[in-house]
Amino acid sequence: MGRDELMTVEAVLRLRPGESFKGVYAVRDLQANRDRGGGTYWSVTVMDPTGAMEGKAWSSARWLDRREGEPLSEDQIQSLKGMSVGVVGQVKDYRGSLQVDFRELYRLDQDKYPPLDLVPRSPFPQEELEERFWRIVGSCGEELRGFLEGIFVGDLRDRFFSYPAAVSNHHAYRAGLLEHTVHVAEAALGMCGPYRDVSLEVVAAGALLHDLGKVRAYRMSPLPEVTVEGSVLDHVAMGYALFEELVRDRGLRGELAVHLGHIILSHHGQKEYGSPVVPQTLEALIVSAADELDFHLFCCREGLRWLRDGQAVSDFNRSTQRRFWTGELPQRP
Ligand SMILES: [Fe+2]
Ligand SMILES: [Fe+2]
Structure with missing residues (x-):
């Protein structure tokens, strides 16, 4: 060079x-x-x-x-x-x-x-992420599918499909929110396998909606930034408020709205991580676990991506309080 x-x-x-x-x-x-x-x-x-x-x-x-x-x-x-x-x-x-x-x-x-x-952007092609997103929407029953298809339109869809999932730490790039959301939803659905009593469509819809508040907590100007509301209200509460507005506009029967609202509010898993309630349903436990898993996997992969010659273990990652290692692994078939 x-x-x-x-x-x-x-x-x-x-x-x-x-x-x-x-x-x-x-x-x-x-x-x-x-x-x-x-x-x-x-x-x-x-x-x-x-x-x-x-x-x-x-x-x-x-x-x-x-x-x-x-x-x-x-x-x-x-x-x-x-x-x-x-x-x-x-x-x-x-x-x-x-x-x-x-x-x-x-x-x-x-x-x-x-x-x-x-501005960095997701390493996954936009069309691929959108296709995976709509496939998950399509896996839901009629009512939830109709609700999701009705809200992910226009400005909300444009923001949701282009915003970062954070301004630092994880998926802090264009379409990071879409990439993170699709991965959380697919991972959450993958976890449901052994648990026959879990509602797959509530897990799917809850995962797609869990970080909804980020469309208001962040903005691109042109770099990703936290909005004033994002910093004083936070995306968990903002996501619930936006979800309530959408439910009022479009309606959702029975207790479905309570289930999804609970997933949004509890997805950080613990009160000290910013959730006002801890996960109290099978579906919320799964979405919250998948969210945390995707965050940790992202940090691990990033830590390993920046390994320098001769370095086996990554630099210390502050947000997960650990270093990462991969070593030699058998090839994935
Ligand atoms: Fe979140
Ligand atoms: Fe998340």
């Missing part, structure tokens, strides 16, 4: 300590901190279609309005959130983990480098 070649986030995270890079990324987040000498340094997270990386721009870093341009003020640096930037940096070893230093950052022509083009 030539020294002048632009590197993706994935390529940078595979560099060895001491190696330098240049690249074009969108700024997902940046935060000012003070160093011991009173200078300002920044914690910066950037992304491109291959992933996201967090790094530091120490007080000696240069922030410019364009390549070879004027220096940026602190306010101007702050306003770079959501914009595309050119970056020159280096990776270092910090206590056994890779640390990324951003040495020079410059604002790019936003028309030439639209930030939306730099």
